[in-house]
Amino acid sequence: MMHTNLIGKTVLVVEDDPKIRHLIKIYLMKEGYEVIEAIDGHDAKEKIEQLDPCILVLDLMLPKISGEEICRWVREDLTSMMPIIMLTAKASEKNKIEGFKLGADDYVVKPFSPAELMVRIEAVLRRTANRCSKLSFTGFTIKPIKGEALFKGEKLELTHFEFKLLHTFMQHPNQVLSREQILNFIYENNEKAVTDRTIDVHIKHLRGKIREKTPKDYIQTVRGMGYKFVGV
Known part of the structure; x- marks a missing residue:
């Protein structure tokens, strides 16, 4: 099972074969990743610039x-350290060496095992x-370093504690969290600044701000146990 701190990481899969792309997507989503797809190099550049994936x-x-040109563009033009x-x-040793020289972090040869x-x-x-x-899950994006939270691209105006709450849920x-x-x-x-019951008030306010963007109740109360942050 994937470690919790990897859940919500955004993966951009750049693959022109729809069957392979779909297979990878299914496996990634099962493990809790958010998946973005690109069908060619041009599409990949646009998605990288717009969505800033984690890997x-x-x-x-x-x-x-070509993929080599994309890799070179990410490393040299964007000066990005995106994995x-x-x-x-x-599959040749020469190809692998060239891939790592371009800045690849790993090299997987087809046919491959999805697992x-x-x-x-x-x-x-x-x-x-x-x-x-950043961290993404079911339409929410949170940027801990910048202190930004968004739902489907729209900014959520949260207090510091509400931001921490959403970050924890994501x-x-x-x-189910008590x-x-x-x-x-x-x-x-x-070093707790609030009581267990005060947290209910903060969650109520967070829910209210989320409902300004969507009618879906993403934060569910589990009677006698606590709260649960759910997907679609």
Whole structure:
């Protein structure tokens, strides 16, 4: 099972074969990743600039712009350290060396095992955890470093505590969290500024701000246990 701190990471899958792209997407979504798809090199450049994914799974033999050119563009033009896993039928040692020289973090040869690809993605994300500055889940995006929270691209105006609450929920999606657990996640060294019951008020306010954007109740009350942040 994937470690909690990887849940919500956004993966851009650049692959022109729809069957392979769909297969990878299914496996990624099962593991809790948010998946963006690109069908060619031009589409990939647009998605990278617009959506700033946490990791790139990149086929090399692409229409319009090759995977090698995309990798070079990310590293040299964007000067981005976005993790890149090359996924390709180019299996020679020379191809692999060229891929790593271009800036790839890993190199997976087709045909490949989807389960192994998931492990490799997880391993790369663990090694490069400091390169991803956002977390995404079911339409929500949170940028802890910038203190920004968005729902489907629209900014949520949250207090500091509400922001911490949403961040905690997004790090533990589909898990029932007690009030005590939530406070322990938010405050270090047990330095709690609010009581267990006060948290209900903050969650009520957070729910209200979310409902200004959508009627869906993403934060569910689990009677006698706590709260659960759910997906679609």
